[in-house]
Amino acid sequence: MGPDDVEWVREFSEPELKRVFGASTYFRGKGYFDAGHVRDLTVAPDELGALVTGSGRHVYEVEVTRSGRRLDNWCSCPMGRSCKHVAAVMLAARARLRQRPASTTWESQLAHLIKLGDASATAGRALALEFSVPTLHYGAAVSRITLQPLREGARTPWVKTGASWGDITQPWRAAELNPAHRAALAQLHLLSPDNAYSYGVPATVDLASLGPLAWPLLRRAVSAGVVLLAGEGLRSVRIGDDSATVALDLTRSADGGITARPRVSLVDPDAPGRVLLFGNPAHGVGQLDGGALTLWPLAAPPAEGLDRLLADGKAVEIPAEDVNRFLTLYYPALARTGAVSTSDGTVEAPEIVPPVLHLTLTHLPGHVTHLRWGFAYPSPVAGQGPTVVPLAHAAGDPPRDVPVERRLTEAVVALLSVVGASLLEATPRPVLIAHHELQGMAAAAFLADVLPHLLEAGVQVQEEGDAVAYEEASEAPVVLLTADDTEDRDWFNLHITVSVDGQEVPFEELFRALAAGDDALLLDSGTWFRLDIPELQDLRRLIEEARELTDGSPNGPLRIGPYQAALWEELVELGVIARQSKRWLASVERLLPDADRPAPALPDGIRATLRPYQLRGYEWLAALWDARLGGVLADDMGLGKTLQTLALLERAREAGELDGTPVLVVAPASVVGTWADEAAKFAPGLNVAVITATGKRRGDTVAAAVAGAHVVVTSYTLMRLEDAEYRALQWSGLILDEAQFVKNHRSRTYQAARRLGAPFTLAITGTPLENSLMDLWSMLSLSAPGLFPRPDHFTERFRKPIENERDLLALETLRRRIKPFVLRRTKREVVQELPEKIEQVQRVELTPAHRRVYDKYLHRERQRVLGMLEDMDRNRVAIFRALTKLRQLALDPVLVDAEHASGAPSAKVAALVEQVTELAAEGHRALVFSSFTGYLKLVREALSEAGISHVYLDGHTRDRPARIAAFREGEDPVFLISLKAGGFGLTLTEADYVFVLDPWWNPAAESQAIDRTHRIGQTRSVNVYRMVSEDTIEEKVVALQERKRDLFTSVIDSGSFSSGAITAADIRGLFDE
Incomplete structure (x- = not known):
């Protein structure tokens, strides 16, 4: 024993030993030590070994190893470890330490350095790997070999204690083991399925379960010094240096057949013993000869079934008559796996032909x-x-x-x-x-x-x-068109024939293929042609549109009427007219442009000089009248729509077409008198009857009132109230002035106009589209009823794609369809001498008191309205009532609740009074519009207090003509007009300033009001001020107006577009902060 071999025992004092073993075990061990029961004490670095005589004279073997400040120990007694026998051995070692003086400091330090430099001194216990073949496993196709680690013992060569797989894989339990050996075996155990368990690790592992990665690790363990031991059923174990292969060896038999026998390379086929395979699939092979086991890894798993043949030791006999089938079908498959060989060269390998x-x-x-x-x-x-x-x-x-x-x-x-x-x-x-x-x-x-x-x-x-023999057509498709008469004079049968390379294409088959979006169509002959050419795609669209004019069914007849002149023109652009009836030709020619057709002369009875654009409008109206087709005259406000219409009526009178069958003119009540005045002025030959009261008040029937008249003028309200009487009469035509009054096709006024049954209907309006494309449809359904017969088809084909999806193709198609029946010219296009119109938004800041009231209501109404938007259709009335309240609050809180009256005018009224005072002093005159009559009255009071004379007009004013004349002929600088009362029927060019006090939802109505002064006859620039209360709903309404103007411009004035109808998203936007 060296000087430092047992020094480590000093670290475990008697108090420390009591803590490690417990007081009871410690004192019982001390009794054994005091009684001399410890003998054969051996000491190695960090280890103790001894024999202890226990009760009953049993002798127990004890081993103790230090691992840092911990004692790893083992005893052969039933306790197994940390027992009284181990405590006795520790006390014996301490007693031996006391028998010699402690080593000097320098000796201890040098001994420690020597230990560090001497690998053999710190190598720890060597490890071995025991291979066993369980007896019960002999004879299986795939053999089982178990591996168990052992360690070098203190008194016997190899022991199992302290060297289990669990000890090896947990370093704190294997500090006394050779690190290189332990690491090599720990890596090997990682391959075992049992490695997943943290407790109850089996004592052995199955070589077959370790897989092919076990072989390089086994060889590494042997290189590190791990000893291979022969266990149960073996006397020696060796791992070969090379890798073996398993193949089917082919040899010729005497009768010409083939014998196929499994063979393992590196194994002598003539040697006694057994050949064993390990793993599934097999990854190793062994030869067991009289207890001597030699192991090799397999270069590749054997082909399926070879392992069983190898275990059985049997050969496969292939008869001579099946050799060709074997070599053709089976040999290539065996060769692909490398599982075939011919050791004696008697079987010639055939050429392998791949599939x-x-x-x-x-x-x-x-x-x-x-x-x-x-x-x-x-x-x-x-x-x-x-x-x-x-x-x-x-x-x-x-x-x-x-x-x-x-x-x-x-x-x-x-x-x-x-x-x-x-x-x-x-x-x-x-x-x-x-x-x-x-x-x-x-x-x-x-x-x-x-x-x-x-x-x-x-x-x-x-x-x-x-x-x-399929082939693509060499020529483009040819489209032939035919339009024939039908019994219904308003409709014509349309026939379309398509042919390619002289072969007629079945029309329904072609249309189905186009509708399905097919790329090509195949004819019975094998000729095919492409459908993705623009001409055929346009044909499909036009056919769909034509079908919607009738019942809309996929197989229904194709019919068109004169209102489809634009559709026919597009069809003609795609094909060749094979035949068309004279009546159809006459109808279409009147509507389509023709430079050679003579223009109708202006009637002699017109007492006015028409401007060039008015002459063109008159000619367009005459063409529609002659074709008995209607339309929409949509010229900008102030361009003389009434004069152009009177020229048409005078032409009809001079031709005798109004004798006994007059034309009915329906207009807002406020402009009925204007029609009579204009007719007397420009067409005095027309006998005009004006109906301004119901039959009960007149004391006669409609028939009696219109007797002998060429033109009858009445209001929308009176026409609706006496609908039946008007329908009972024969009319040459119906003229709807300010036709936006019939934009709602569900209203009674619209229905009354629809039922009148006049052969010619003209809609006159400067704003054919105010809120939605359905406004335009309503007017066209009255004036050109065959153009878009059904509102649902119009919605699906045009309104939704244009308003919701910004569909440019739908927009262009709509423009083409309405072009023959809608005439619109703007002032900028046709009246070069019209002075400039300058428009600007004037923002007005609310007073602090006004702001507090507005914000309080805004917060309350915002929560309420946003909650109702989930079902906007049901809550529409309540929503717009709340929005109207906010618009009024933005003007003056007193409009909502009289208790907010402050005695002082609102900031907007004060700003207005200040400006008109200056304008009046400079000789200017102004129109002031508001959609709220209550607010106009507040303005009137403020103007009176400021001493500014003015004229007032709203919808309840009875002497409307007198008020208008008073402003036109007088010198009052201000005309206060409600938006609806002044939106039409007025010419007020005497004013050159316009103030719009509150923005209206409908920008068209606003524009109509402004154009009361910006029209023919105006000689001065017109300045328009839209007064908007800052940070209120009015600013959001102005932004919404711009979107609706875009819709009007896109369809009527051919500009870019956006949607028009007010949506839930629009209303949410009004409340954005």
């Missing part, structure tokens, strides 16, 4: 081609063609080259992904469809476009049946 991808095409009548995929293998019968097997594998198949099949299909799938994706199953990883049927154009396209690529890629193709 090819095979496609069978079966051509059936009706342009049907059936595709069937498979693989072609060489036939096992000499002289026969290849054997075709299906894509899917099935029981009983001969051996197949799966890797080659996979590569072939993957290559073709990659090709078809580019040129023929429809032949692939739409899965996350596309695969070939084993059986597939192509019909019509799909079959033609496959044969023309895809098949050449497959042949080039090496696919073997076999065709059955008669193939059709």
